[in-house]
Amino acid sequence: MSAFAFPASRVPDPAEAPSLRWGIAGPGWIAERFVESLARHGSQRVTAVGSRAADRAAAFAAPRGLRAHGSYEALAADPEVDVVYVATPHTAHLEVALAAIAAGKHVLVEKPIGISAAEAGKIAEAARSAGVLAAEALWTAFLPSYDIARQLIRGGHLGGLTAVVGDYGEYLPPSHRAHDPELAGGPLLDLGIYLLALATDILGEPDRILGLGTALANGVNGQLSALLGFPGGAQATLTTTMQGFTPAQLTAVGTEASLTFDGPFNSPGGLTVRTSDGEVHRWDGMPGDHVAGLHFQAAAVARALEAGRTEVAERPLEASIRALRVADELRRQAGIVFPGE
Numbered sequence: 001m002s003a004f005a006f007p008a009s010r011v012p013d014p015a016e017a018p019s020l021r022w023g024i025a026g027p028g029w030i031a032e033r034f035v036e037s038l039a040r041h042g043s044q045r046v047t048a049v050g051s052r053a054a055d056r057a058a059a060f061a062a063p064r065g066l067r068a069h070g071s072y073e074a075l076a077a078d079p080e081v082d083v084v085y086v087a088t089p090h091t092a093h094l095e096v097a098l099a100a101i102a103a104g105k106h107v108l109v110e111k112p113i114g115i116s117a118a119e120a121g122k123i124a125e126a127a128r129s130a131g132v133l134a135a136e137a138l139w140t141a142f143l144p145s146y147d148i149a150r151q152l153i154r155g156g157h158l159g160g161l162t163a164v165v166g167d168y169g170e171y172l173p174p175s176h177r178a179h180d181p182e183l184a185g186g187p188l189l190d191l192g193i194y195l196l197a198l199a200t201d202i203l204g205e206p207d208r209i210l211g212l213g214t215a216l217a218n219g220v221n222g223q224l225s226a227l228l229g230f231p232g233g234a235q236a237t238l239t240t241t242m243q244g245f246t247p248a249q250l251t252a253v254g255t256e257a258s259l260t261f262d263g264p265f266n267s268p269g270g271l272t273v274r275t276s277d278g279e280v281h282r283w284d285g286m287p288g289d290h291v292a293g294l295h296f297q298a299a300a301v302a303r304a305l306e307a308g309r310t311e312v313a314e315r316p317l318e319a320s321i322r323a324l325r326v327a328d329e330l331r332r333q334a335g336i337v338f339p340g341e
Helices: 029-040 054-064 072-077 090-102 117-130 144-154 188-203 295-306 317-334
Strands: 021-025 045-050 067-069 083-086 106-110 134-137 161-169 208-215 221-229 235-241 250-254 257-261 271-275 280-283
Touching: 021 029, 021 072, 029 045, 029 054, 029 295, 045 054, 045 072, 054 067, 067 072, 072 090, 083 090, 090 106, 090 117, 106 117, 106 295, 117 134, 117 317, 134 295, 134 317, 144 250, 144 257, 144 271, 161 188, 188 221, 188 235, 188 250, 188 317, 208 317, 221 317
Parallel strands: 021 045, 021 083, 045 067, 083 106, 106 134, 161 235
Antiparallel strands: 161 250, 208 221, 221 235, 250 257, 257 271, 271 280
16 A cells, blocks of 8 residues: 555635735636635625726626726726736737736736747736735646645655656637637637646746647637647647546646646646556545636735745746747747737
């Protein structure tokens, strides 16, 4: 019998984090779930919402008792807002984040923090210059299950790391914004960024990148696969698609054990470790959706600010930029061009 044992999660109780006042930039699908998650869990308070369309902001605000602003600049200027959660389409992340930072507000920007490494770098530099916190809202990195995985991986419990294997596919209908080339369409920024973020968090910066993409009839990328090589010989094999559902699992392989995240791997859920002696070990974390998990990242921001930090330890800005550097190269190889490039 293997002596393997799962460590305990080190994620503090979100209810014990300092309470901040949050403003929501972009009243869409993910913003609805973020606000509901904060209302159900933890200690954070949402006070305002902003949109370029005043009627959309008002419709979002009314049932939630929030102040509504008809522009992102007005939201950023609201004295009752400490942090702006940027939940706009990807192509507006840079503009909205920079406006909030210029107004002296901290920002938590939905993943990916920018559509390119250059955009992410601009947000990071602006935040450093202004002395405010900036972070990427890659919610997976803040979950208790990922903290346990991080301890296993970085503590050497899997042995020498040799591979990461992952997939993430969903069926996104033609009406979804991912089919719009003007909104940086394709599965990469909505789905594939999770694969790149976790693979580079686990294995580091790749020194070899091979990408293969397939375009839809309108020219938008429909699926993308990547083979990444890392110093020392480790590899990552990743694939993402918006043309159908896949198991959405991710496995980190080591010389002594492999660790598999239950699908969908980016959500709250369980972990399976298979040790080299053939034993199977389970950590049965409770499966959950966005409402069950998004509040962890808000609490992490609050704890970082209380400690006087301008980054979150769970997702440093350099980690966000590193994943986007890989995404940039994959796009170059696949011929994927985003607006403004």
